[in-house]
Amino acid sequence: xxxxxxxxxxxxxxxxxxxxxxxxxxxxxxxxxxxxxxxxxxxxxxxxxxxxxxxxxxxxxxxxxxxxxxxxxxxxxxxxxxxxxxxxxxxxxxxxxxxxxxxxxxxxxxxxxxxxxxxxxxxxxxxxxxxxxxxxxxxxxxxxxxxxxxxxxxxxxxxxxxxxxxxxxxxxxxxxxxxxxxxxxxxxxxxxxxxxxxxxxxxxxxxxxxx
Amino acid sequence: xxxxxxxxxxxxxxxxxxxxxxxxxxxxxxxxxxxxxxxxxxxxxxxxxxxxxxxxxxxxxxxxxxxxxxxxxxxxxxxxxxxxxxxxxxxxxxxxxxxxxxxxxxxxxxxxxxxxxxxxxxxxxxxxxxxxxxxxxxxxxxxxxxxxxxxxxxxxxxxxxxxxxxxxxxxxxxxxxxxxxxxxxxxxxxxxxxxxxxxxxxxxxxxxxxx
Numbered sequence: 001x002x003x004x005x006x007x008x009x010x011x012x013x014x015x016x017x018x019x020x021x022x023x024x025x026x027x028x029x030x031x032x033x034x035x036x037x038x039x040x041x042x043x044x045x046x047x048x049x050x051x052x053x054x055x056x057x058x059x060x061x062x063x064x065x066x067x068x069x070x071x072x073x074x075x076x077x078x079x080x081x082x083x084x085x086x087x088x089x090x091x092x093x094x095x096x097x098x099x100x101x102x103x104x105x106x107x108x109x110x111x112x113x114x115x116x117x118x119x120x121x122x123x124x125x126x127x128x129x130x131x132x133x134x135x136x137x138x139x140x141x142x143x144x145x146x147x148x149x150x151x152x153x154x155x156x157x158x159x160x161x162x163x164x165x166x167x168x169x170x171x172x173x174x175x176x177x178x179x180x181x182x183x184x185x186x187x188x189x190x191x192x193x194x195x196x197x198x199x200x201x202x203x204x205x206x207x208x209x210x211x
Numbered sequence: 212x213x214x215x216x217x218x219x220x221x222x223x224x225x226x227x228x229x230x231x232x233x234x235x236x237x238x239x240x241x242x243x244x245x246x247x248x249x250x251x252x253x254x255x256x257x258x259x260x261x262x263x264x265x266x267x268x269x270x271x272x273x274x275x276x277x278x279x280x281x282x283x284x285x286x287x288x289x290x291x292x293x294x295x296x297x298x299x300x301x302x303x304x305x306x307x308x309x310x311x312x313x314x315x316x317x318x319x320x321x322x323x324x325x326x327x328x329x330x331x332x333x334x335x336x337x338x339x340x341x342x343x344x345x346x347x348x349x350x351x352x353x354x355x356x357x358x359x360x361x362x363x364x365x366x367x368x369x370x371x372x373x374x375x376x377x378x379x380x381x382x383x384x385x386x387x388x389x390x391x392x393x394x395x396x397x398x399x400x401x402x403x404x405x406x407x408x409x410x411x412x413x414x415x416x417x418x419x420x421x422x
Contacts, residue, residue, distance in 0.1 A: 084412070
């Protein structure tokens with residue numbers, strides 16, 4: 001029988017859940033910081049790409065860049081936030097893009113090798129937000145998969161597999177059921193944090209156990 | 212003739228501009244931190260209440276609490292953010308409210324005594340977000356004015372004066388022209404910062420001169 005102390009420890013050790021869309025600039029910025037931040041508190045991070053567009057339809061919102069006034073500020077802030085943390089960033093000319101293949105490919109990889117899936121995710125984000133490559137183009141995504149050490153042909157085939165389609169759909173449905181409405185969206189022991197600019201608050205939460 | 216050094220100093224000494232709506236929870240939270248934060252860098256703060264509803268119509272947005280999913284998160288985060296900084300907060304039952312009289316009263320007071328205007332503004336925010344008082348009710352607003360040491364009758368009369376109506380309208384037009392789309396919205400030497408959760412970034416900007 002578990003003691004209370006064991007139970008608390010087990011809860012503390014649960015991974016941080018990091019929901020993001022591969023087409024989200026703030027998701028990219030958070031992706032460059034989240035694992036190091038969590039590691040400081042002995043926590044792993046479970047990456048959860050999802051389709052932000054589907055969530056926008058439910059939340060009645062749209063990409064930040066589509067709004068008058070807010071769009072200009074957002075573009076300014078993407079670059080400013082990236083500079084603050086020394087993260088390479090070059091706003092893509094084509095934005096937003098469909099990230100559905102990247103997300104399906106991620107989950108296919110994750111089933112075999114979670115570390116390889118993160119390598120692929122980091123490479124896809126870098127390609128799109130730093131290197132000016134359109135990862136919605138199957139040839140580009142395939143190249144990114146190959147460059148990050150994965151079986152590109154198998155990964156691209158998986159992006160069309162009914163099983164992976166269903167899996168990504170289920171991830172999105174679960175995200176909405178949990179209240180996810182933007183990217184990045186992070187859960188730490190069930191506590192929700194929205195936005196790349198909430199990582200310092202997340203760190204404080206992990207440090208203190210909440211307030 | 213001014214030297215470049217004099218010009219730089221004069222720019223550095225300009226007040227921080229703090230745009231907010233009296234009906235904005237995050238504006239309230241920022242209002243409790245902004246003056247102390249600015250003072251650390253030898254800066255004053257110019258408070259600029261405006262009508263967020265007018266800006267929402269231009270930006271194509273609405274109050275956070277009106278959006279599915281985002282609304283629940285926002286209510287959770289208002290309280291969580293307030294607790295983090297030890298700020299008393301009790302989500303008003305009636306929300307949002309019209310803050311037009313409070314804003315006009317503020318600018319009328321400011322013309323005579325800027326310190327009195329800030330006292331009134333702090334009292335109005337406290338009344339609405341901590342003490343459960345509806346400041347869109349003229350009797351309540353009048354009481355808040357009196358309690359904060361102002362001539363309540365004169366202030367309430369000013370809220371109906373064509374001159375103050377025009378003044379508030381002009382503040383709102385200028386805010387939109389400068390790209391303001393939310394509350395709080397802060398400018399430091401022209402650099403824009405949106406949101407109560409950007410005060411740490413603002414502090415870093417003031418400390419470093421930007422990046």
